[in-house]
Amino acid sequence: MISFPDTFVWGASTAAYQIEGAVDADGRSPSIWDTFSRTPGAVAGGQTGDEACDHYRRYRDDVALMADLGLRAYRFSIAWPRVRPGGDGPTNERGLDFYDRLVDELHRYGITPMPTLYHWDLPQALEDRGGWTNRRTAEAFAEYATVVHDRLGDRVDCWTTLNEPWCSAYLGYGSGIHAPGRRDPAAAFAAVHHLLLAHGLGTQALRAAGARSVGLVVNPVAVRPDDPTSAADADAVRLIDGLHNRIFLDPVLGDGYPADVLAHLSRFGEPTWLAESDEKTIAAPIDLLGINYYNPVYVAARPGAPEGNGTYPGAAGIEFRAPTGPTTAMGWEIDPTGLSDLLRRLHHDYPGTPLWVTENGGAFDDQVSGDHVPDDDRISYLDGHLRAVHTALRGGVDVRGYLAWSLLDNFEWAEGYSKRFGLVHVDYRTQRRTLKDSAHWYRSVIARNALPD
Ligand code: GBH
Numbered sequence: 001m002i003s004f005p006d007t008f009v010w011g012a013s014t015a016a017y018q019i020e021g022a023v024d025a026d027g028r029s030p031s032i033w034d035t036f037s038r039t040p041g042a043v044a045g046g047q048t049g050d051e052a053c054d055h056y057r058r059y060r061d062d063v064a065l066m067a068d069l070g071l072r073a074y075r076f077s078i079a080w081p082r083v084r085p086g087g088d089g090p091t092n093e094r095g096l097d098f099y100d101r102l103v104d105e106l107h108r109y110g111i112t113p114m115p116t117l118y119h120w121d122l123p124q125a126l127e128d129r130g131g132w133t134n135r136r137t138a139e140a141f142a143e144y145a146t147v148v149h150d151r152l153g154d155r156v157d158c159w160t161t162l163n164e165p166w167c168s169a170y171l172g173y174g175s176g177i178h179a180p181g182r183r184d185p186a187a188a189f190a191a192v193h194h195l196l197l198a199h200g201l202g203t204q205a206l207r208a209a210g211a212r213s214v215g216l217v218v219n220p221v222a223v224r225p226d227d228p229t230s231a232a233d234a235d236a237v238r239l240i241d242g243l244h245n246r247i248f249l250d251p252v253l254g255d256g257y258p259a260d261v262l263a264h265l266s267r268f269g270e271p272t273w274l275a276e277s278d279e280k281t282i283a284a285p286i287d288l289l290g291i292n293y294y295n296p297v298y299v300a301a302r303p304g305a306p307e308g309n310g311t312y313p314g315a316a317g318i319e320f321r322a323p324t325g326p327t328t329a330m331g332w333e334i335d336p337t338g339l340s341d342l343l344r345r346l347h348h349d350y351p352g353t354p355l356w357v358t359e360n361g362g363a364f365d366d367q368v369s370g371d372h373v374p375d376d377d378r379i380s381y382l383d384g385h386l387r388a389v390h391t392a393l394r395g396g397v398d399v400r401g402y403l404a405w406s407l408l409d410n411f412e413w414a415e416g417y418s419k420r421f422g423l424v425h426v427d428y429r430t431q432r433r434t435l436k437d438s439a440h441w442y443r444s445v446i447a448r449n450a451l452p453d
Contacts, residue, residue, distance in 0.1 A: 002390050003450040009112070009401030010446040011073030012066065012423065013359050015119035015163065017049045018410035020079065022056035026094035029085030031121035032131065032172075033413075036179030047416030053408050054431050059102050061433070065424060066407065067109035069439060070446040074111050075290075075358055075403050076102070077119035077163065080144055087126035088140040096151045103155050113156050114403075116217060117145055117202065119163040120172075120179070120413075127180050132168060132191035135273065142201035149209040158213040160290055160358070161202040165195035165248060166219055175311045177414050185313030186268040193273045196251055200281035207284075216252055217290030217358045220245045220346065222338040224298045226321045232301035236318045239264065240299050243312045251282045253289075253350040267314055288400065289346065290358030293385070294330075295323075296338030328362040329419055334381060336388035343392035343399060354398050359405035360385050363412065363419040366436065373425045373436035382438060386451055404442060408433070 017033045037048035055062055066074055080087070082095030099115070106113045118141065126137050145161070162168070171178035174188030199216050206214045223241045225233035242261040250258050256279040265271060298321040305319040312318070323333035339360070346355060362381040366373050382404065393399055409422035417428055423439040426432075445451060 001448070001450040001453060002387065004390065005393065006449070007400070008449065009073045009356075010442075010449075011071045011075060011112075011114070011401060011403040012069075012407040013075040013403045013405050014055075014407050014410065015077045015116070016079040016082075017052070017119070017121040018406075018412070019053040019055040019408055021050060021052040021054045023048075023050050025056060026082070026098070027085060027092040028079065028082040028095060030124040031079070031081045032124055032127045032179035033121050035124050035127075036181050039181060042179075042181060043414055044416040044418050047411070049411045051428070052411045053426050055408070056098060058431065059098075060105055062408070063102070063105045063109060063111070065433060065435075066106075066111055069423070069435075069443045071111055072446075073114050073401060073403065074106055074407075075114040075116060075160075077116040077121075078148055079121050080118060080141075081121060081123040083148060084140075084144050085123065085125070087123035087129075087137075088143055091147050096148070099148070099152060103152055107155060112158065113152075114158050114160065115148075115152070115156060116160045116163050117141070117148060118161065118168075118198070120168055122180075131180055132173065132194045133187045135194055135197070135275075138194045138198035138201055141198035142205040145202040146205045146209055149206055149211060153209055153211060157211075158215075158288070159206050159211050160215045160217045160288075161199045161206075162195060163217045164219040164292060165192065165199070165216075166244060168195055170311055170313075174313055188313055189265050189268060189271070190273045192247060193271070193278070196248065196282045197278055199252065200278075200284045203284040203286060204281070213287040215286045215288035215290055215356075217292060218248050218252075219292040219294075219359075220249065220342055222296040222341045222345075224296055226298045226300035226319075230301065233299065236299040236301045236315075239315055240297070240312060240318065243315060249346075249350060251279055252286065253353060254283045256283070264314055286353065288356055289350070289353045290356045291342065291346070292359035292405070293339045293342060293357060294328075294360070294362075295332040296335050296341075297321075328377075328381070329365050330363045330415075332362075334362070334384070336384040338388075339385050340388040340391045340395075343389070343397045344395055347392070347397040354400050356400050357385075357389060357402045359403060361405035361421050361423075363421050366420050366425060368425060368427075368434065371434060373434055375436045375438045378423075378436065378438040379441045382442065383451060386445070390451070
C-alpha cells in the first residue's frame with residue numbers, strides 16, 4: 001500500500017462560471033465570460049455558462065455527493081459579479097447569500113471550504129474600464145475580497161486569491177482564446193502585473209480582516225528541452241520557464257521580477273505599470289501555494305517557428321513539440337513525472353511554502369451505459385499522478401493536500417461542454433449526476449488514505 005500522511009487532505013475543485021449557471025439570478029451582473037461566450041466563434045458550439053450544471057440551484061445535492069465520496073475539502077470559486085455587480089461600488093447581499101448557504105452546507109458534512117476569489121469571471125463593468133490592464137482593477141479586487149471575508153470569514157479559514165493568473169493574462173489579453181479575447185502583448189504583460197498586484201493587495205486585505213490562511217493558485221509547468229543536448233533548446237527552456245513560471249513565482253515568493261524576464265518585456269515598451277512599492281506588495285507572505293498540474297511541455301529552438309506557440313509574446317523561434325506519448329481528450333500529454341519534477345523544483349527553489357495540488361485531472365471521452373460510466377483512462381491518470389505526489393512526499397516535499405479537477409463535468413471554457421473532466425458525469429439535458437468509476441475509485445483511495453501497490 002502506498003500510504004499518505006495522516007494529515008493529508010483529499011478533495012475536489014470546481015469554479016463558479018463552469019458549474020453554477022443561473023447567470024441572471026439574484027442580481028448577478030454579466031462577467032467577461034458571459035460576453036465572450038456570446039461572441040461568435042469564441043466557444044466550441046457557441047455554448048455558454050448560462051445553465052452549466054445548475055449548481056446554483058442544486059448545490060445541496062452536489063454537497064451531498066461530495067460527502068458520499070468522503071471529500072474532506074472542497075475548492076470552489078466565488079463569482080465577483082454576484083457579489084459586486086459593478087465590479088466596485090455597492091455589494092449585492094443576495095449574491096453573498098448563496099455562498100453563505102454553500103459554506104453552511106459544507107460544514108454540515110465536515111467538508112472544509114476552500115474558496116478562490118477569482119476564477120476568471122471578471123465583472124464586465126470592470127473590463128469596460130480596461131479590465132486587468134487597469135491598475136484600478138487590482139484595488140477593486142482587494143475591496144471585493146474584504147466584502148467576501150466580512151460575510152464568510154467566521155466559517156472560512158483558508159482562502160486563495162486568484163486561479164492561474166497565467167491564463168487570465170496570456171490567454172485573455174495575449175492570444176485571445178479566453179475572455180476578454182484581446183490580442184495585445186503589451187496588454188498581456190500589464191495584466192500579469194495587475195493580477196499579481198491584486199493578489200498582493202487581496203492578501204493584505206484578507207489578513208487585515210483576520211484570515212488565518214491565504215494563498216495563490218498557479219499553473220506552473222515543467223518545461224523540458226526537446227533535445228537535452230542542445231544549447232539552443234536550453235535557452236528556449238529558460239525563456240519559456242521565465243515567461244510561464246518565474247514571472248509569477250519570483251515576485252510572489254519574494255524576489256521581485258526576474259531580470260531576464262524584465263529584459264524580455266522591455267521590447268513591448270517601458271513597464272509603466274510597475275510602480276515603486278509594487279514588488280513589495282506582491283511579495284506579501286502566503287501560507288500556501290496551490291499548484292494546478294495537467295501536463296509538461298517540450299520546447300525546441302526552431303528559427304521561423306510561430307512566436308512562442310502564439311501564446312508567449314516575443315518568444316520567437318520556439319516550437320512546442322507535439323505530444324509523442326498518450327494524451328487526454330484535450331490533446332495534453334499524460335506524464336505524471338512532470339508533477340513530481342515540478343513539486344520537487346518548487347520545494348527547492350521556493351523553500352518554506354506549503355504546497356497543495358489544487359487541480360489535477362483529465363478529460364476523456366466517457367461512455368455512459370445506464371448507471372455505469374467506465375472511465376479506466378481517468379482512473380489511471382489520477383492513479384499515476386497520485387503516485388507522483390507520493391514520490392514528492394517521500395522526497396521531503398511539503399504537499400498538504402490533493403484536490404481533483406473536477407467534481408463534476410462542466411463548462412470547459414473555450415471547449416464548451418465537449419470536454420468532460422468530472423469524477424461525476426452530468427447529463428446536461430436532465431442535470432442528472434452519475435458517479436463515474438473514477439468517483440468510486442477515488443472514494444476508496446480517500447477511505448484508505450492510500451493507493452493499492
Ligand atoms: C485549468 O486550467 C483551469 O483552472 C480550469 O478551470 C480548467 O477547467 C481546467 O484547468 C481544465 O482545462 O500547451 O497544449 O500542452 C488549465 C490550464 C493551460 C493547462 C495550458 C494546460 C498546456 C496545454 N491549462 N496547458 S499545451
